Amino acid sequence: GAVVSQHPSRVICKSGTSVKIECRSLDFQATTMFWYRQFPKQSLMLMATSNEGSKATYEQGVEKDKFLINHASLTLSTLTVTSAHPEDSSFYICSARDGEGNLGNQPQHFGDGTRLSIL
Amino acid sequence: AQSVTQLGSHVSVSEGALVLLRCNYSSSVPPYLFWYVQYPNQGLQLLLKYTTGATLVKGINGFEAEFKKSETSFHLTKPSAHMSDAAEYFCAVSNSGAGSYQLTFGKGTKLSVIP
Numbered sequence: 447g448a449v450v451s452q453h454p455s456r457v458i459c460k461s462g463t464s465v466k467i468e469c470r471s472l473d474f475q476a477t478t479m480f481w482y483r484q485f486p487k488q489s490l491m492l493m494a495t496s497n498e499g500s501k502a503t504y505e506q507g508v509e510k511d512k513f514l515i516n517h518a519s520l521t522l523s524t525l526t527v528t529s530a531h532p533e534d535s536s537f538y539i540c541s542a543r544d545g546e547g548n549l550g551n552q553p554q555h556f557g558d559g560t561r562l563s564i565l
Numbered sequence: 566a567q568s569v570t571q572l573g574s575h576v577s578v579s580e581g582a583l584v585l586l587r588c589n590y591s592s593s594v595p596p597y598l599f600w601y602v603q604y605p606n607q608g609l610q611l612l613l614k615y616t617t618g619a620t621l622v623k624g625i626n627g628f629e630a631e632f633k634k635s636e637t638s639f640h641l642t643k644p645s646a647h648m649s650d651a652a653e654y655f656c657a658v659s660n661s662g663a664g665s666y667q668l669t670f671g672k673g674t675k676l677s678v679i680p
Contacts (some may be wrong), residue, residue: 452608480667489655489672490609539608543666554668555597555609 452557469540
């Protein structure tokens with residue numbers, strides 16, 4: 447149980463392209479989803495928290511116009527990197543948390559990540 | 566504010582030897598503690614978690630961790646390392662004081678297993 451599917455797994459595209467990454471919870475309803483960015487050999491950096499049906503909360507220093515997040519349903523959140531440039535190249539990982547019960551007890555379940563390479 | 570410190574960015578053990586990965590946390594309220602494992606080019610997989618109750622928690626793949634409040638620690642152990650345990654391990658803390666129970670991760674410890 448608690449499977450999170452993230453697509454695509456790898457994207458290579460030209461500078462200026464917009465890229466959409468999907469994150470789906472397959473067997474549970476995720477009232478909250480999180481988007482992280484991970485640089486090589488580093489830990490995960492939280493970019494934003496999204497709750498179904500409301501605007502995402504972005505962490506300090508994350509450009510909300512550059513990284514558009516939509517959480518339109520309880521099973522799907524999308525991250526769109528708009529007008530991507532080489533410095534946006536990174537490993538992006540989503541996670542989802544089951545909304546049932548005590549939120550503190552509920553772990554985040556992670557997708558397999560998306561390797562984004564901007565040429 | 567909450568934070569996590571993982572001592573040792575890289576740990577090497579021989580196959581069959583004890584695995585000990587260290588994690589210390591800082592939290593102003595009772596924490597929820599997690600260990601995750603990440604294999605190359607993959608997301609994170611939950612190994613185990615501590616929320617309340619028994620301080621020694623058992624997880625998947627033979628791992629366990631003990632919550633020690635007096636030492637603000639949550640070290641991860643496994644009695645006998647296997648080659649398949651080679652991966653990156655992240656300790657994380659969450660509590661009600663953080664918005665939406667956000668996770669704060671340590672910097673990770675890369676575990677190498679020598680045959």
